[in-house]
Amino acid sequence: PSAMHDINLKPPPIHFDDIGGQESVKRSLRRAVRLSTESVDVLQKYFEHPPKGFLLYGPPGCSKTMAAQAMATESGLNFFAVKGAELLNMYVGESERAVRRLFQRAREVAPSMIFFDEIDSIAGQRQGFGQKGGGSSTSHGGLNVLTTLLNEMDGFEALQGVVVLAATNRPQALDPALLRPGRFDELIYVSPPDEEARKAIFRGVADKRRMNEDVDIDALARDTDGYSGAEIKGICAVAGVAAYDRYVNAWEDDDTGIMMHDLVYAIQSQKQQIT
Numbered sequence: 014p015s016a017m018h019d020i021n022l023k024p025p026p027i028h029f030d031d032i033g034g035q036e037s038v039k040r041s042l043r044r045a046v047r048l049s050t051e052s053v054d055v056l057q058k059y060f061e062h063p064p065k066g067f068l069l070y071g072p073p074g075c076s077k078t079m080a081a082q083a084m085a086t087e088s089g090l091n092f093f094a095v096k097g098a099e100l101l102n103m104y105v106g107e108s109e110r111a112v113r114r115l116f117q118r119a120r121e122v123a124p125s126m127i128f129f130d131e132i133d134s135i136a137g138q139r140q141g142f143g144q145k146g147g148g149s150s151t152s153h154g155g156l157n158v159l160t161t162l163l164n165e166m167d168g169f170e171a172l173q174g175v176v177v178l179a180a181t182n183r184p185q186a187l188d189p190a191l192l193r194p195g196r197f198d199e200l201i202y203v204s205p206p207d208e209e210a211r212k213a214i215f216r217g218v219a220d221k222r223r224m225n226e227d228v229d230i231d232a233l234a235r236d237t238d239g240y241s242g243a244e245i246k247g248i249c250a251v252a253g254v255a256a257y258d259r260y261v262n263a264w265e266d267d268d269t270g271i272m273m274h275d276l277v278y279a280i281q282s283q284k285q286q287i288t
């Protein structure tokens with residue numbers, strides 16, 4: 014029992030189908046899973062160094078964490094997840110021990126997967142003070158944790174059957190040592206959703222909520238260029254509240270569900286917040 018309570022989180026029930034678009038991300042992650050259970054024989058046929066570390070990078074709210082969760086749900090691998098910042102909120106020496114223990118347990122129950130979310134908080138450039146986190150103790154602690162992480166990742170045998178996945182929205186802030194061959198050598202860009210993906214996200218919401226027949230998903234997808242998946246979910250949530258208020262205040266049994274104008278209004282109010 015440590016500050017990290019039990020690191021082996023129960024995988025949240027997120028599936029690849031819950032993620033709109035991002036087909037190439039899904040393909041890369043499925044390959045990563047496959048690689049973790051591939052025989053040495055096959056690996057040697059195709060790779061000098063089989064990829065073992067996968068880094069998801071891209072702007073916030075665009076399904077990096079979700080993709081890792083879907084991978085955990087669908088792969089059947091034993092899943093360990095930890096947030097970078099959690100590792101820093103520990104006593105001196107504790108975080109390093111936690112990282113070593115994490116890898117040890119992952120190896121014991123291989124095939125397995127370790128997911129470091131927000132890895133930039135422990136793997137920022139080694140130049141004293143990071144932009145985030147501030148204080149010198151944090152930067153120093155981060156450095157030791159990073160060194161421990163790199164040691165654990167080096168050495169092929171040590172990691173057989175263990176996939177290491179990390180996510181960041183500040184790839185430029187990462188210590189380059191992390192990206193050297195044999196470490197996080199496969200970079201997976203998770204882009205903002207394109208029009209097709211935005212349609213899929215709206216459709217995903219429409220499948221679960223009550224949406225009026227007047228909702229035009231194609232138009233919504235067109236009007237949300239540049240929005241993240243999280244922002245689109247936010248728009249749907251705001252529209253849901255407006256529709257619920259109408260339902261509550263209706264004199265008659267006026268259950269329209271979420272209407273197009275609720276969504277359009279939500280998009281407009283969000284645009285005003287951004288600009």
Ligand code: ATP
Nearest residue numbers: 032033073074075076077078079182214242243246
């Ligand atoms: P951050 O870098 O801020 O941690 P992230 O890229 O890890 O962001 P997630 O946490 O995976 O983003 O996504 C945030 C929320 O946005 C999700 O819980 C989900 O509701 C929604 N979302 C984002 N992208 C998609 C998508 N492609 N399909 C469906 N929902 C999405």
